[in-house]
Amino acid sequence: MRKRRAVISAVGMHVPDRVVTNRELAERVDTSDEWITERTGIRERRIVANGQGNSDLSAEAARRCLSSSNWGPEDVDLIIVSTVTPDMLFPSTACVLQEKIGAVNAWGFDLLGACSGFLFALATGAQFVETGAHRRVLVIGADVMTSIVDPLDRATCVLFGDGAGAVLLEAAEEAEDVGILDFILKGDGTGGKYLYMPAGGSLKPASHETVDKRMHYVHQDGRAVFKFAVTYMADVSLEILRRNGFTTKDLRLFVPHQANLRIIRSTADRLSLSEEQLAVNIDRYANTTAATIPICLWENQTQGKLNKGDLVLLTSFGAGFTWGSVLLRWGI
DSSP, X not given: OOOOOXXXXXXXXXXXXXXXXXXXXXXXXXXOHHHHXXXXXXXXXXXXXXXXXXXXXXXHHHHHHHHTSSOOGGGOOEEEEEOSSOSSSSSOHHHHHHHHHTOTTOEEEEEOOGGGHHHHHHXXXXXXXXXXXXXXXXXXXXXXXXXXXXXXXXXXXXXXXXXXXXXXXXXXXXXXXXXXXXXEEEEOXXXXXXXXXXXXXXXXXXXXXHHHTTTTSOEEOHHHHHHHHHHHHHHHHHHHHHHTTOOGGGOSEEEEOOSOHHHHHHHHHHTTOOGGGBOOOHHHHOBOGGGHHHHHHHHHHHTTOOOTTOEEEEEEEETTTEEEEEEEEOOO
C-alpha cells in the first residue's frame, strides 16, 4: 500500500502595501538602481508600516489561504510559523496568530530555520498529517527582515523585504497521485560565521555595547554565502530527484529560495532548467527569507502555471548553514 501523503490543498500570501524602490534606497545609502539590479536582480521590495508585525502579515496570509479552501480557522489542528523575526521571543507568533484568526482548536509553535525555514516547517507539518495525528496543518513562512537589517549598510539593506506565505496541508485522497513525495533537509554549523545576527540571544543579550556596535542586525559574508548556496542547492536538488527516479526534465516547476537572482540563475544552469520551469519573483519582493517559496507557490497557482499532478521541486539555502529540498506533486 502507498503510504499516506500530505498534500498542499490551499495557498495564500500577503505583503505590505508600501513599495520601496532601489532609487529610494539610493537616496539613503551610497548605491544605485543599476548597481542593485545588476548584482541582485531586485528592483523593489515591500516594507511594513509602523506598528505592523510578523503576526499581522501571517494572519492575512493565513486568512487568504483558508478562504481558498473548504475549511475555516476552527478546522485547523496545528499552526507552524517559520520565522527569524517573530513579534517577540514569547509567546510564539503561532500562538499570537491562533488568536488573531480564531483557530480555537489549534496548537502551534514557531520554527527557526532562516531561509530554509519554510521547507523545514513544511516537512515537519507533513509528518503530523502522514501519521494521522492531525487532519489539517497550517504552515506559514513569514519574516519582517527590515526589522533586523541595518538601514545604513548598503551591502544588506538592499537585499531584504517583508512578507508572508501560507499553505494548508491535508491528507491526499488514496486514489490521487498528489502530495509530498520526499524531502531532504541538511545543516552544517561550520557555516554559521558567514551569516548571522551577533546579539539579541542569551549569549549576548541587549546592552548599550551591543546596540552601539550595531550587533542586532544581520551580518553576512556575501561571497561565501553565494558559493555555498549555488553548490548545495544544486546538489540537493539532483539528489532528491535521482533517489525518486526523476530528472530535471520531469519538473513542471522549480521553486528556489529568492535570495539573489545570480544564485537562482547559477543554480538553474547547473540543473539545465528552462525559463519555463523556473519560478522567479525576487525583482518585486527581494528576499523575504522564510516567505519566498510560499509566495512563489501562490503566484504560480493564481497565474494558472500549476496544474494538479505537476511535479514541483522546492529548494532553499540559509543561515546555519541550512539547506534542503522538498519534492511534491501539486494537489490543487
